[in-house]
Amino acid sequence: MKRRKNILAVLLAVTVMATAMPGSAIAAPVDGQTTEVSAKAGTEKAEKKEQIRVISITDPKLEKASFARGTKVKDMKLPDKLSARGYKEKDSKKAEDIKIKDVTWKTDYKEDSTAGKYTFTAQITDDYKLAKDVVLPKLTIEITEAQTKTTEKQPETKAAETKQPETKAAEAKKSETKTTEKTPEVKKPETKATEKKPETKISEKQPETKATEAKKPETKTTEKTPEVKKPETKVTEKETEVRKPETKATEKKPETKISEKQPETKADAKAKDAKSTESEKESETKQSETKESETKQSETKESETKESETENTNLKITAFEVKDAKVTIDEEKQTITVLMQKSDTDLKKLAPKITVPAGVTVDPASEKEVDFSASDKIPVIYKLTRTAEDGKTVTREYKVTATICKHDWKEATCTEAAICKLCGVTGAAALGHDWKEATCTEAAVCKRCGIKGAAALGHDWTKATCKVKSTCKRCKITRGKLAAHTWSKWKVTAEATHEKKGKKERKCGICKKKETKTLPKINWIGEADNNKIEGLTNGGNYATGANITFKAVGDRMDNKAPIEGDVRYLPVSWTCGTGKGDLNETNAYARTLQFTTAGTYTLNVTYERQLYKDGKWIAKGDADVQTVQLNVTGNTITNSTNKGASGSNSNVRVAAVTGDNSPIVLLSIVLAASLAALIALLVSGIRRKNNRK
Structure with missing residues (x-):
């Protein structure tokens, strides 16, 4: 007994808890399916950025097409905009002039690239899409070697170079001055005189100082000697060159004698030195006199020779x-x-x-x-x-x-007259060429001398036709193949329709041959604007509890004999708030809704755009969504309609959306069962008490 009471107490507690919960609306389909529908507004289409289709681009013009090596790309001032024509993807009939912005240029050129020509290809953003056969423009820019600027110091350098001979002359004069200044030092002891010998070698390199070298011994003995020897400075350069080895030999002899006899007394050395100096002086005087006489003789001969030459010339x-x-x-x-x-x-x-x-x-x-x-x-x-x-x-x-x-x-030739080999007088005139005429393949040739004249004439070809090959008018040979037919324009003889194929024909103007072609049926192209939801009025009022039936109809969905390229829109799904479902042939693209609570609802139907290709329908392009707004009130309204409903369609009951999805019907049943059990227990308890009495 106690056990039963505990069970009843638990059931009562559960019932009380269930009834304490807030009520909620449910949507239960007649066939046992449950579809929940919220009162939310319909979903909006996802917005996509619309591309611009470019059908042509105008080639840009450069301010400058050549730059020095090392120029930066940004300094070339390449255009950042392109002039073009295009249209928006959804409005292909309205092509207009546009400006393509944010243009960049792709190239292999870098600042350290070598000189040459470089290609710059335009690059555009994803906001633009090129139509078929439209090519991005390319620019060709020439990179040249940078020109080096000549410094202003070059003339100074040349001037300095031109001054070099003057410097050498000055150095020569300095060396002469040093030589003459050191001449008195020769009178010092023999050892020092020997040390001064290298100074003579310095002066030997300069022709002017050689006469001075000859005067050195004279300077040692008397100061007046150089005045007597002045005429010796007239010796020519050639004579000076001949005297070089003699001077060296003369200079070396006293050196040897001095170095061998150093142990002798100073008095003896001085006496011998004076004698050697006098002998050197005498020998040099004789040599100079001999060379002067030789020079005079050569000059006399030269003058006589020149006079005779002059006489012969004159x-x-x-x-x-x-x-x-x-x-x-x-x-x-x-x-x-x-x-x-x-x-x-x-x-x-x-x-x-x-x-x-x-x-x-x-x-x-x-x-x-x-x-x-x-x-x-x-x-x-x-x-x-x-x-x-x-x-x-x-x-x-x-x-x-x-x-x-x-x-x-x-004898005379084709081009030259006869000429006498002895006196050069001309005789018979040139014969002129006897030409063999040129042909299509061979140049004209002179029959007499074989020289070629006018070039080969070349073939004079007629234009090939569909009947005759190209033929040379001159030598009648043919070449190539027959030409294609010269067709007239196509002429439509039977117009094509959506249900029937058409026919067209053309005719060759040369051989009169005819050619016919079949025109395909005209494609059915569905338009999104023609998609509709039948059976409902947008913004219409409907009563709670009433059956509301709608049918989705896509444009050209009834195309039973599609051909390649046909387009249709097919309903595939619906939503109403949080409720949703599929649309297909099974449910005839129709649904019946029933609302239990008043409110405002939005019905969204999605249509898939399909293209017929390779014998089947395939999804192609963006889907379309059609919407209808429904106002559901608590009272039944006469304009509610069940049009389009069929026995194969499921009736959908739609409850008002409160935010609470609790199962009210189930809870109601549980509550009723609990109350019945409680009443049964009470009745049973009363009967037992009565039976005990």
Whole structure:
């Protein structure tokens, strides 16, 4: 008995707790399925940034296309915008001029790159999408070697270089000065005089100081000696060069003697030194006198030679001219040969035109008629005379012969006239070329000399047709293949429709051949704007408890015979607050809703965009969402409709959304059972008490 009471107490506690909980609305489908629907507003479409389709880009212009090596890319001032045409992805019919912003340039060029040409390719952001066959522009920029600036100090350097000879001359003068200053030191003891010998070698390198070297011994004995030796400074450079080894030999001899006889007394040494100095002086004086005489003799010979050369130059015939003749002057043999070119020339009356230097006379005189008829045996003498300034008369004679040429002809050719090998006179004119005419493949050739003339003519081709190959008009050979047909424009003979194929044809203008083609059916292209929800009124009022049926209809979803490229929209799902479900052929894309609580609801239906490709429908592109707003009140309203509902559709009961999803019906049943059990226990207890009495 107690056990039963405990069980009843637990059931009562559970019942009280359940009834204390707040009530909630449920949506229970008639077929046992449960769909919860909230009163929230419909979900919004996810916003995507719309791309711009670019259909053409204008090539940009550069302010400068060449830069020095090391120039930074940012300093090249490449364009950061491009002029183009394009349209928004959803509005392909409205193409307009646009500016592509934030343009960058891709290249292999760097600041340390070598000189050359570099390509810069434009790069655009993801906000723009290139249409087919549209290419990003490219720029070609030339990088050159940087020009080095010449410093202003170069002229100074050249000036310094030009001054170098002056410096050397100054150094030479200094060395001469040092040599002359140290000359008195030779009078010191023999050891010191020996030490001074290297100074003579320094002066040997300078031609001017060699005369001074010769004077050194004279300076030691007397100061007046250099005045006597002044004429020696006129010695030529060649003589000075010859004297170098003699000077060295002369200088070394006293050195050897001095070094060998150092043990002798100072008095003996001084006496011997004086004698050696005098002997050196005498030998040098003799040498200089001998060389002076030799120099005078050579100068005399040179002057005589120059005078004779000058006389020969000034005493000669510079030109001997005879009309229609070839004249040859032989200066070495002092002969003149005249070869007359015309056979009828009168040799007795030739008047040569003679040209001689100024101050020279010629006999016979220039342009005087002279008889040359016997000159081949006895030459005619022409005498030149010139009187010098000193009154001396100089003469020179030329033997002149004149004969008529017995021509030895070199035959005429195509380009050259016949010419005499002896006198150079021309005979018969050039023959000219005897041409073999040029052909399509061979150049013109002279039959006489074989030289090539006009180039090959080349083939003169006709245009190939669909009947005849290309043919040379000149040599009639053919080449290549038959040309394609010359088709007219396509002409539609039967228009294509959504249900029926069409037909078009064209005709060759040359051979009149016809060609026909079948036109495919016109594609059905579904539009999102044509998607709809039937059976409901947007913003309409509906009563709680009433059956509300809707049907989703997608544009071109009824296409039963699709072809490649057709587009349709197909309903795939619905939502109403937190409630949702699928739409398909099984439920005929329709649903019936029932609301138990008043409120405002938004029904969202999603349509999938599908493309027919390779024999099947595939999802392609963005889905579309259609919405309907429903106002549900507590009273039944007559404009509620069940249109579109069918027996195959499930009725969905939709409760008002309170935020509490507790199972009210189940709790109500449990509460009723608990009350029944409690009543049964009470009745049973009363009966027992009555039975005991």
